Amino acid sequence: MTPDYQALSVAGWLLVISFLQLALYPTLKKCLRQYAFPAAFAASLLIFTILTWYCGLARFPVQLALVPFVLLFTYHLYRRDYAWSELKKEWRWELVFLIFFFLMLTVRFVNPTISYAEKFMDHGFLASVMLSPVVPPLDPWFAGGTLDVYYYLGYWLFGCLGIVSGVPSNIAFNLSLPTVLGVAAVTVYAIGTLLLDRIRWLPLVIFILPNPSFFYQIIIGKGLNSVLWDSTRTITNTINEYPLFSFTWGDLHPHVISIFNQVFLIFLLLYLYKHWESLESRDKWIVCCLAALSLGSMPLINTWDVLIYAPITVIFAALIIMRGRKQGLGLSSWGHLIAIPPLAILIYLPFYLMLKTSTGGITIVKTPSDPFQFLLVNGWFIAIFLLLLIKDIRERPYLLLVAVPFILAGYTAAAIAAVPLLYFIVKKEHSLPKILAILGLLLLIIVELFYLKDNMGDTYFRMNTVFKCYLPAWIILGISAFAMAGAWLARPGRVPVMPAKKSAVLATLVIGILFVTPFLVPLDLNYGSRSLDGLAYLDTAHPGDAGGVAYLRNLTGNDRIVEAEGGDYTYYSRVSSFTGIPAIIGQPFHEFMWRGDTTGWYSTRLVDIRSIYEKPDQTVALMKKYNATLLYVGDLERDTYTVNLPASGLIRAYSDRGTDIYRLAG
Known part of the structure; x- marks a missing residue:
């Protein structure tokens, strides 16, 4: 496919995404305030997904899902909700989305091939959806079967985007991860803005930071062609990916697709916790419905996520309710929160009725992680937490004894996570970053103690559990750690406010380096077709x-x-x-x-x-x-x-x- 055709494909794809986002944005302005514009990226994709999914279930053309957006856009246009003076104020959000979209697009341009790892499966499912957009989608690897045995909604989303934008699957494959990263980045930037007064971009580091093992592999003399891979196989017989690897490796797989939805739910929960009392009932319903849509989409995008985020959603709801009860508020003030879990189930209820899969249940881990390997994966966050807790540790050193029972039981890695966990729990003031830290550390400890049994055999018994839980842990802990670090750095006398011009120059330099890097490192695996056509090779x-x-x-x-x-x-x-x-x-x-x-x-x-x-x-x-x-x-x-x-x-x-x-x- 010619470069001109590929450029038109990118333009058409972005046009559809921008239209969906702009159609929804004014509707969210009252309830999400300054965050309506960035939140509309993820929210519009999820709404588009559920509309197309029900079209597929009813055997209607998925293009009909655009009709509500057209009506909404027309309505807001009629009401003059798209004033240029207002839209100009949103340029930073759009810029963040486009920077990360095109950064990932550059990575895919350098290495676009559908040629190894899970890419055959990922494109097969995407192509199946685009070939026959019905629910459940046809299984391209099992004639007569459907994908009711697997979580396929991410493929459905991007397949339907390909259909309505006219982009073929071999190019849509290479536009999908840029979309995931762009939407995830603008949402994390919104989280940074929600949590920090300055240095709001710092949580975005979670997308470009390698784990400590990456640097360890270099130190011990590993070749550059194996460092990235080996850094994700650090804990014996497991997979411990982090976003930089996942996006660079380029599999359009459920655990990567789900990242944009994970950070969207985190944003919504943080926003509800911070602004609950100031929201009107209608606004609470809108935000809670969005949270239900996000949570309800998780079993269909990457089922493992719901096992993590459903409890997190309940915990945040409980914290808001407890705070409300202390203020003497009644049921009417938090009934919206109670509605989130049942709504999350109801919105995709036909999916659960069609699902034909099972699990082996929860089992105790008998061979936990080596503590050194554990730190090579999670060390950045543990280090940041401990540095910020030095004063607390000096004041109450006896709390370090929390590690002893875990060590005696043979779970030393869990003991490492338990130390900062306890110190955060006993703090009188629980800020949002500290709540996230508690949840992320709890997740690490749970994964050290338990695993979900599958058919991976005795050697790789923990592989899937660590694989599917460590990426959410990285996101939760990363947002928490860098938000705390940002707050610490912003204190008087630490990092001075940089003049706007110098800040712009520095940002441009960093972004330029990021864009050049894919061309300087060996990402092409000897194909290097320099194309967005995944089948050109x-x-x-x-x-x-x-x-x-x-x-x-x-x-x-x-x-x-x-x-x-x-x-x-x-x-x-x-x-x-x-x-x-x-x-x-x-x-x-x-x-x-x-x-x-x-x-x-x-x-x-x-x-x-x-x-x-x-x-x-x-x-x-x-x-x-x-x-x-x-x-x-x-x-x-x-x-x-x-x-x-x-x-x-x-x-x-x-x-x-x-x-x-x-x-x-x-």
Whole structure:
């Protein structure tokens, strides 16, 4: 795809996002005040998502979800709510969004390929949604199955954005993470503004800061090509990602997509806590409904998040209620808060009724984290907390004894987190950053003591729990730690107020360095196509597949396809992943994790695929068994099977550069 087409795709994508945000923004001005503009980014995306989701559930065109936004925009235009004098005041929010959007876009431009890790899955789900936007979406790796076994709402959101903006999936894939980062950044900047009088940008550091392990890997002599990866595999047999890695690595995966929604809910809870008493009842309802929408979207975007943020939401509601009761306020003053959890369930109730998945329950950790490894992951925040608590520790050193029971039980890492936790708890004054610190430290301790059992085996028993909990912990602790650090630095005599011109020059220099960095570090993994087309690399790396995939992506209808199977995290399953057309089986272990194998499909489907390619007397019958209409024969199929197709029953629909695509006759 030409550079001009890609530029138009970026423009169209941003136009849709800006329209959604601007349509909603005036509605939020009364309840969210100065934060209406930044909050409208995440809020409008979540509202657009639920509207398109119900369109998909009802089998209506998802484009209908734009109608309420058009009506809202027209209404506010009629009321003259878009005065230029007002919009000019919001330029800082827009600038933050665009800086981080284009910063991430630069990273994707340098390394756009859908070629490794979870990118095959991520694009496959995105392409499936765009090919057939129905609820539940079709599973591209399991012909006849749907994604009711997995949390797919993030793919749905960006798939629908691609549909309404006219951006194809191979480019939408590379615009999605920039959107996540841009929206998350402007929301965190709003949090910084809410919590700090000065140095409000400091919490944004959570997105560009490596963990301590990153620097440790350099010190011990690791090569630059492995430092980033190894820093996320620090705690033995676990994954401990942080935002800089997640965005740089580039998987459009649920745990990354969910970041914008996580920080949005944190913002809403902090805002409610700080401004509850000054809000009118209508305004409380609007903010609480937004909180319910955010919380209710979590099980569908990344289910692990709701296990963390549902209790956090309840805790914040309880704190507000307790404060209200001390002031003599009755039920009518906080009934809105009680409505958040049930509303969160009700808004996506059909999803829960369709869900077909299970978990193994909560189990006690018997092999906790090595304390040194724990600090290599969480050390920045622990260090900031302890430095800020030095005075308290000197005054009450006996509270350090809280670590003893954990150490005796063998949970030394938990003991490290327990020390600042207790000191924050016993403080008389509980500011919002300290409340966040308490919640984040509690999360670290819980992950040290318990894990959610899955089918990852004995060696990697904690992998998913640490993986899915440490990223929220990084966000919560990072916002807390840098908000506290910002407040400390802003005290008289510490960091003087910088003149506006010098501040602008410094900011421009830092932003410039950030934009240049992706071109200076080896992020391209030897592809380096310098494009926003995630499939452009096929032209040189897999020319046979390039034409075949392009042909299939232009088809319409409800096809299913047969392609070679070759395990997980490989180039196999590339046809279904690149087109969204369901294959008999894609990456089988992924499907096994989601579906189990109670019906014996695992071995049956793999054997049937081989028979389709190698036993001509069974080819047509087995294709009909799975309602497959297309048969793909490329280099991988010929390398994997002794291809022997029947003389009749198949019609060659495409043939070029060693790739043949057959359609079932009749």
